[in-house]
Amino acid sequence: MCGITGSVWLRDDRRVDDELIRSMTQVIAHRGPDDSQTWCDPTHRDGQGRTMGVALGFRRLSIIDLEGARQPMANEDGRVRMVFNGEIYNYQTLRQRLQGSGHRFATEGDGESILHLYEDIGTDCFSQLNGMFAIAIWDATRNRLVLARDRIGQKPLFYSFKDGRLVFSSELKSLSIVPGICEEIDPAAVDEFLTYQYIPHPGTIWKGVHKLPPGHFAVLDSSGFRVERYWNYDPSIEHAISHGDAVERLRELLSDSVRLRMRSDVPLGSFLSGGIDSSLITALAGDCTDQPLRTFSIGFSVADFDETAYAAKVAGHLKTEHTRFEVTPDAIGILDKLVWHYDEPFGDSSAVPTWYLSELTRQSVKVALSGDGGDELFAGYDRYRALWLSQKLQRLFPVHKMPGIGLIQRLPDSNQQRSLVRRGKRFLEALGQPVVRRYLNWLQIFPESMRASLYTDEFVAELPGEDPLAFLESVWARSEGRDIVTRASTSDVLSYLPCDLMTKVDIASMAHGLEVRQPMLDYRVVEFAASLPVEYKFRGRRGKLLLQDAFADRIPGEIFTRPKMGFGIPIGKWFREDFRPLVHETMLADDAKISRFFRREAVADLVHSHESGQQNHGYRLWNLLVLETWLRQQS
Template identity: 50%
Template sequence: MCGITGATWMADCRPVDSSDFDRMTDALSHRGPDGRGVHREDYPDGSGILLGHRRLSIIDLAGGAQPMANEDDTVWVSFNGEIYNYRELRPGLEQQGHRFRTHSDGETIVHLYEQYGDDFVLHLRGMFAIAIWDRKRRRLVLVRDRLGQKPLVYCHQDNRLLFASEIKAILAIPDASRQIRHQAIDEYLTYGYVPHPGTIYQGINKLPPAHLAVYEHGQLSTRCYWNPELTPDPTASSDDLQQNLRQVVDESVRLRMRSDVPLGAFLSGGIDSTIITGVMQEHAAQPTHTFTIGFPVDGFDESQFAQTAADHLKTEHTLMEVQPDSLSLLDKLVWLFDEPFADSSAVPTYYLSQMTQQHVKVALTGDGGDELFAGYDRYRTVDRLGNFDRLPSPLRAAITGPWRHVIPSGPEVSLRRRLKHRLAILREPLEKRYVSWVTGFSQSRRHSMYQPDVQRQMSSESSLQFLESLLRQTTGMRPGLRAMRTDLRSYLPCDLLAKVDITSMAHGLECRSPFLDHHVVEAAGRFSFADLDRPGQIKPVLTQTFQKYLPKSLRERPKMGFSVPLDRWFRNDLQSFARDTLLSHQAFCHNYFQPSAIEQMLNEHQSKTWRHGDRIWSLLFLELWGQQQG
């Protein structure tokens, strides 16, 4: 696990200065505190390449320094992540005549590229962002893992390509693009993050998950290399599917326990992390070290459930209770994320990573379990509402007709408002219906907040295209599965995995997610929605397949989530801070939003007419990010 940087330029482009590139690489020192390396090549025609690396030593502590090359130094690699099956790949490569200098997983990549070209990525099991320089062809290859666990951003301008693990590294180059992409503000309010392939900056992009990019002769091309259908297998029995799932999860955990440094696991007391920890115990020579953060706030503290799981599995458990210093941490998170990011669970994840790193250098997580095994209530709701779409159109029109407008509005939590909202949603196709389900700011609310000139520039349809296009690719599936498959390619990589990567790497901690092995994803995709969602049961496929790891009290508990009490904060401790910051005459956000609309939101929240905690957090993050732009 590391941070990578790079720059390549054509003959008619000014070379990147080495001192600028050093700043670019060292901007990622928090991702790789154990070492740094830079490789530079300048060619007679004026073109050149720079590869940089900041190392967090996990595998082959003595010999795994990067950038590294093949036997004759014609293929170079700088990569971030872990290749879990590198030991299995190595014998076959040696039989083909490849000679290894180290015992690292990174060296496997250069020899795979020599052997298979761009198809090398199909042989990898892991999480990775990879940069390969092919000296003979003066060709740069960039690759991101299948589920998007490791980030990779790039800037292609004027016959030059810059790339890095984080945006801040690209911004360390003096003439890199810093222009804000205004449409990204609308995307941020819609999703709580800026979806790939864009970023908040014009000209800086994210390489999407499961994509490979090639920069050659000044031209950049990208393609998707993994796009499984993930359709249920009606010919397989439940027993066979569960047996296969048990085998691939066991193998995935075993591979992710390969480490030359101490490792442990996040344990929330939920089904996903408890199963991963239980499988770890099967392969561990001693009790697994598990970690939980506790919050002294009712409804937000899972520590008792984590302790129940730890007692059942007999782990060596560490609990740390924290009272988040949200104000000072918010500034830190804004700097770490580089662009607006509205998921407030970054706060507990940051503290959990900080505490875990004091004991181990690698932690296994249960990430992906909800998206693969129907862990969110919205999947069930979306699926059941699909029954409405099968009614005759005249009946649907009658149920959702103009009469709904006579229902009086009320507070956000009132039954009549929820009924009115539900009827309005039913009129929409599933694509727009699901967007309304997951967005923090509805289209009407966003438009009512914008300054008039900004509103004319924003295109809500453009913002919606990201999620709607993914949903359209699932046409023919059952509605619940459509929502799950869409989250797997949107909410998971853009929000959850980005959050875990940034907050864990802020402390030099590597997080590994066994459920996100692509073999596990493909095995999970064979289950029908009827298997995944059964009345009165929570994640029945997981609880039945891995029953021995789960105490009865955990199998039946509803999902709590990893969150912070925003509604309470913004009515009490942070009320003045939010008001003073967002209503300041110098506020950055006033460039986009009407101060009166922000004030109305704050007043509605304080009066408990609406619960705007998440929205206020989103605006605060955006405001502080804007202030850091100078």
């Protein structure tokens, strides 16, 4: 687990010198505090004698082969070099095969298998890797640079190709110190951020700077720069399988996924929230060790947001060595640090508890397993049930036109995390819309009408014609022909999971030098879950059925039936109390940076509506505060 940087330039005047590549590498030192290396070849020429200089940088967090496996790494003749962030879980199988074909290995690490596999089959190698990764390979023989990102998007990779120079890094902050790259904010990205609370790939907050999409690779060579997809699974296809066979197959796949992710030469533990997913992963991890597994949970003083009692129950059942951290979140105190690490506006407020959990867990272990992905793969979110119910109701009668609906929608919101009024209002707002827009209604932070009232005329004029919904529509189309719950969950796997959850976990954990591994997101599990008939996962408004059928004997039964609790914070309460002075000193101040995009009176109305208790705009205000803080950091 590490951080990578680098550049290839096609003109001498676009060279990235030794000092700049070291600076690019140093700014992400938190991703790899154990080692740092750079390598440059500014004099390389392609077959026609044209400039093709290259520089690679690497920060290492040592997990496997602690003394060896240093990067940038080279093949036997030094013609192929690589920097790599992540873990390849099937590397031992690949290594045996490659040794059998004559390759000599200089290290015991997982990365060298990528290098030799690429030598044999080129860019086809990425489809044979089971892991989380961002990879850059310099191929002097073919005169090309190859970038690749794992299928699910667990590891980030940013790049900019401009004026004959490609620059890339694990984090945007490396690119921001290269002159001429992070210069102009993309108005479309601001619109997307307010819609989704993140900026979808392949865009970033900066014009001309991109995220390599999950499951894709990119090549820069004499023919130019191109991006291609290598993960071509088709979620529109449902496979016939008996329920009994599905149970057995899930047991095999998830158990093997956990086993592969237990390989580590440093202390390893598991996040344990007390929910279904983290409890199952912890139970399966316990099968792979003779010692009690170390588990970690985080608690808060507000009972509506604390589920550590369930975590303690599971820990006792599994006999883990459990640590419960209790914190009083100081979101004001960590806001600047949080925004700096995420590089671009990122509005998921659960980044706050994820930050604290990562920071405290890192004091005990260097690797932690997590249950991320279970809700998306096995239909665990409340919004899937709401979408399913809305579809049934719409077929019977137009509920959104019933008398009294408008009155219900005007009821004051509640601050409680699971408020029936709050959930009911969101449900009613979605009725009557096309299904993809109905689903967006459950995801979006600022509805289209609210964004329109918020934006200044000048900002509206800067926006492109493309609707932010186009991103969701594109992933929704991948599962054409499937039922509505499968379409929603598949869309989340391709959008919300990589753009929000994986970003949140990667940045919060790597800021503290902690590696987080997510067994649910083994691509074999992902493909299998997508192929299942929906009734195996979701039925009668209940989700995660197959997980219960396969693993009911592993964790206490009440864990499967207790109400779902998100990994959240009392954000609504904070904006009426703790955050109130900060909001007035920044977002409502005369020098408010967001006034570049938003009408002052509209922002003030939003704040007043929340502070007076008329509406709960906590999550919207958090997104605006994150954007304001980010803009101030740029000035």
